[in-house]
Amino acid sequence: LAAVLRPVPRSGLLAGALAGVAAVAAVAVAMVSVPGPGGDATSVDPASTEVLRTAALVAMDRPALDPRLDQYLFLETVELYGGTAQQADGGYVEIPATPRLQQQWRPVDPARDLVRRTRPYPGEGAWQEERINQCPSPGGILDAQGSPLPCQRQAPVLAGLPTTTTDMLGYLRQQTPGHRLDRRTYAVVGDLLRSRYLPPASMSALFSALAEVPGLSVSRDVTGIDGRSGLGIGVVTRNSTVKVHTRSDLIFDPRTYEYLGERTIDLAHGNAVLVGRAVLRTAVVDQPRQLP
Numbered sequence: 001l002a003a004v005l006r007p008v009p010r011s012g013l014l015a016g017a018l019a020g021v022a023a024v025a026a027v028a029v030a031m032v033s034v035p036g037p038g039g040d041a042t043s044v045d046p047a048s049t050e051v052l053r054t055a056a057l058v059a060m061d062r063p064a065l066d067p068r069l070d071q072y073l074f075l076e077t078v079e080l081y082g083g084t085a086q087q088a089d090g091g092y093v094e095i096p097a098t099p100r101l102q103q104q105w106r107p108v109d110p111a112r113d114l115v116r117r118t119r120p121y122p123g124e125g126a127w128q129e130e131r132i133n134q135c136p137s138p139g140g141i142l143d144a145q146g147s148p149l150p151c152q153r154q155a156p157v158l159a160g161l162p163t164t165t166t167d168m169l170g171y172l173r174q175q176t177p178g179h180r181l182d183r184r185t186y187a188v189v190g191d192l193l194r195s196r197y198l199p200p201a202s203m204s205a206l207f208s209a210l211a212e213v214p215g216l217s218v219s220r221d222v223t224g225i226d227g228r229s230g231l232g233i234g235v236v237t238r239n240s241t242v243k244v245h246t247r248s249d250l251i252f253d254p255r256t257y258e259y260l261g262e263r264t265i266d267l268a269h270g271n272a273v274l275v276g277r278a279v280l281r282t283a284v285v286d287q288p289r290q291l292p
Contacts, residue, residue, distance in 0.1 A: 044211075047218040048233050052211035055257045060204035065157070065197060067284040072105040073156035073197055074283045074292060077261075078121050078226045080276040097273065099225050105288040106156035106196075115288040121226070156196055163201035168209035183215040183235045190250070190262060194277055203259075224251050224261045225276035231257075236267070246274065 067073055080099045101121040106114050117129035162168040173179045175188045189210050192198065198206065210216070215235055222232030232249030239245075245268040251260040261278035265271045283292035 042214055044214050045216050045218065048216040049211040051218060051231055051233055051252060051257065052207045055252050055259060056204040056206075056208040056211070058257045059207055059259070060200050062200045062203075064200050065282065065284050067108050067156070069108050070286075072107050072285050072288060072290075074281070074285045074290070075104045075106065075197070075279075076281040077102050077104075078224075078276070078278040078280065079118075080225045080263075080273060099276070105285065105290075108156060110155075154196060158192070158196040158198050158202070161192070161198070161202040161205070163205050165205055165208040165212070168202075168205040169212060172209055172213075181213045183213075183237070185213045186210070186216065186235050186248070190248070193250070193259070193262070197282060207259075219247070219249060220254075222249050222251050222263070224263055224278045225273060226261070226278035226280065228253075228260055228278065230254050230260050232263075243268065248275075251278075 065073065078099050079102050080097050099121040100118045102116065102118045104114065104116045114132040115129065116132065117127040119125045119127050162171050169181065172185050172188055173181060176182065176185045189206060192206060193203075210233075216233055217235075219232035219234065221229050223229050228251075230251040231254050232251055234247055234249030236247045237244060246264050246266055248262065248264040250262050252258065253260055259279065261276070263276040264274045266274050281292060285292060
């Protein structure tokens, strides 16, 4: 049987929090231009804090997925990777990107293969499927002495992360260059969100910790690559040397504050989307190609 992660009824406490933050965020984001200059690198943005703290409550309210050893974690996303390339004359040309629907079946048992398939999104094009064995037979991956390395396959569930705001802040400091909480911490959070499935307590702690990071700002009506619009919590990166001017956002549903995905746009080239990811479904299933 398949266990799928679906919206759950809101508790009275959470419903009250949602109503309160909606009023605060509505006033706060109304004063934020899109795209804006980004948050003050030295201060914590109150509007971002309110949205992220409520997203933390919502994440904690989600049911946890706990697959057995013989099961698979099913993850359905829309992915997009584009960019710009510098030309010989110093100018830039946009690299077109096409969104693709991706379905993955990640095994809990490391002896089994990961199955992944993609196709253009939207549409009903043909699937392109691959099987990935991250633990090949002995002799496939060797160390410097020629001895087989032990299996390093990643579990589909990212277990062991902190589950409190204080502990998560400490963890993020250790992962950020210079052990400081700054805009680079945002990149660490993004890496964690897209790597594997995060249990509710860890995802909640991640959002509440991010609420304490300076340099963030809110953008409203941010459209993800799957077409859903939401509140964006993000950072602006500007480097005149390499002519980079981008804004990256984590996107949250404006009504439920559930995490929808992420995107990065090129502010110097018409807000072209460089990278995007939208989370559609996460579930536990019994075998590859099974849909929840």
